[in-house]
Amino acid sequence: MATTEHSVGFEPADRLAQDRDSVRRRFWIKFKKVVARLPFAEDLLAAYYCAFDRQTPRHVQAALLGAIAYFILPFDFIPDMLPILGFTDDAAVLATAIRLVANHITPEHREAARARLKRGMDGSSLDPS
Numbered sequence: 001m002a003t004t005e006h007s008v009g010f011e012p013a014d015r016l017a018q019d020r021d022s023v024r025r026r027f028w029i030k031f032k033k034v035v036a037r038l039p040f041a042e043d044l045l046a047a048y049y050c051a052f053d054r055q056t057p058r059h060v061q062a063a064l065l066g067a068i069a070y071f072i073l074p075f076d077f078i079p080d081m082l083p084i085l086g087f088t089d090d091a092a093v094l095a096t097a098i099r100l101v102a103n104h105i106t107p108e109h110r111e112a113a114r115a116r117l118k119r120g121m122d123g124s125s126l127d128p129s
Contacts, residue, residue: 023065023068029072035120039087042114042117043098044113045117046105046113047097050106060104066097067093067094067098070093
C-alpha cells in the first residue's frame, strides 16, 4: 500500500522561490500595490536586488528568494490587508533572512533600492523594465 507524504509549512514558498521569473513578475505586481504601506520597502528592494545579482552566492539567493516568495504569496500567517499588522509577518521573515545574509547585501543593492523608490515616488513606474 503506497502512502503519500504531505509536508506542512512553506512548501508553496519553496516552489515559488525556485521559479525566478514568476518571483520577479509577482514581486513587482504586489510591490507596486503595497509600496506606500511598507515601512520596510527599501530593505525589501535591497534584498530583491541582492537575490537576483549574479555575484550573490546561491545559498544567499535561496534565503532571500524564500523571504521574497513569502512576501508575494497571497496567503500569509497574518493577512496583508489587515491594517498595521498585515505586513508584520512579512517584515519578520524578511528581517530574519536579511540578518542571516546581511554581509552580502551591498551598498550598491541599497543604492539601487533607494533610486528605484525615488523614481517611483516621483511618479515614474516602479516596474524594473
